[in-house]
Amino acid sequence: MQIRPITDKYAVSPQIDPADVPAIKAAGYTTVICNRPDAEVPMELQSAVMRIAVEAAGLTFVDIPVSHQSLNLGMVEAQFAAIDASAGPVLAYCASGNRCSIVWSLPQAEADRLLQTEPETFCHALDSAFAGTLGKTRLVSERAVFPLRRRLAKNMIQGRTLLLGDAAHAVHPLAGQGVNLGLRDVRTLRDALMLSKQKTGDALDGAQLARWARTRYSENTLAALAFENINRVFSNDNMALSLLRGRLLGLGDRITPMKNAMARYAAGL
Numbered sequence: 001m002q003i004r005p006i007t008d009k010y011a012v013s014p015q016i017d018p019a020d021v022p023a024i025k026a027a028g029y030t031t032v033i034c035n036r037p038d039a040e041v042p043m044e045l046q047s048a049v050m051r052i053a054v055e056a057a058g059l060t061f062v063d064i065p066v067s068h069q070s071l072n073l074g075m076v077e078a079q080f081a082a083i084d085a086s087a088g089p090v091l092a093y094c095a096s097g098n099r100c101s102i103v104w105s106l107p108q109a110e111a112d113r114l115l116q117t118e119p120e121t122f123c124h125a126l127d128s129a130f131a132g133t134l135g136k137t138r139l140v141s142e143r144a145v146f147p148l149r150r151r152l153a154k155n156m157i158q159g160r161t162l163l164l165g166d167a168a169h170a171v172h173p174l175a176g177q178g179v180n181l182g183l184r185d186v187r188t189l190r191d192a193l194m195l196s197k198q199k200t201g202d203a204l205d206g207a208q209l210a211r212w213a214r215t216r217y218s219e220n221t222l223a224a225l226a227f228e229n230i231n232r233v234f235s236n237d238n239m240a241l242s243l244l245r246g247r248l249l250g251l252g253d254r255i256t257p258m259k260n261a262m263a264r265y266a267a268g269l
């Protein structure tokens, strides 16, 4: 069990076991929040089992299962309410202890400016940027800025080494497509290998590998530029652009085949 304190009153951890409860109690926690859906764990770690173990130790157990698909403001408020209602420190667990994290991407100059502002001004700007959906935030550690840079390896083959995943392409994280691009590198390589094996009974030769690398480089470059331009369009406050993107999104939402095709691409299918 790895408990990571976030504040004096709130800590997070990966999945816990009933055998961990005495140590959780000894560490002073009075409430345990389960943020992990039962479908992700075997029967012996599901919330009903954890509730019995936690309540038997005299602690409060609150079940707020969170998944990417189901996360909503009601869950955020339930989490805050459980923390507020707790007599003492709260431990929330999920698979990793990282169920919720956010990326706030800003132009460099704006990020540098916000880094220098008073904590209250910074939190106010963050709360406004997320339209209050994060609740009222406050700083618990030093702020840090990480530059986001497009990095595309022009050649994914170096001698007998193949570059795949982020080693070959680092793209803007806004679309959440980094892993999918890496998986596509692997899938297309596997398909090319299988085809070659079927046709020649042998692995890929240099020319076939070079063709694979060129195709991947094109797709990865296109994706990287598309994500950056989506970011440019959506982070621009220009009124006309804002109206236009609203219209385009509305239109895209109504054209079901287009919407489905985009959803399939984003899901890596």
Ligand SMILES: Cc1cc2nc3c(=O)[nH]c(=O)nc-3n(C[C@H](O)[C@H](O)[C@H](O)COP(=O)(O)OP(=O)(O)OC[C@H]3O[C@@H](n4cnc5c(N)ncnc54)[C@H](O)[C@@H]3O)c2cc1C
Residues within 6 Å of the ligand: 103, 164, 165, 166, 167, 173, 175, 176, 177, 178, 179, 180, 182
């Ligand atoms: C803020 C942020 C949010 C993101 N959000 C999403 C998202 O929502 N969805 C999505 O699909 N993608 C997202 N991504 C992108 C995603 O994280 C990456 O595309 C993905 O992790 C790349 O996987 P990888 O295995 O290629 O590389 P990595 O995950 O970088 O793995 C490389 C591993 O190699 C290790 N390593 C490095 N050098 C050595 C060495 N010399 N010897 C041994 N080990 C070494 C590293 O420690 C690391 O563990 C996000 C990225 C960022 C920065």
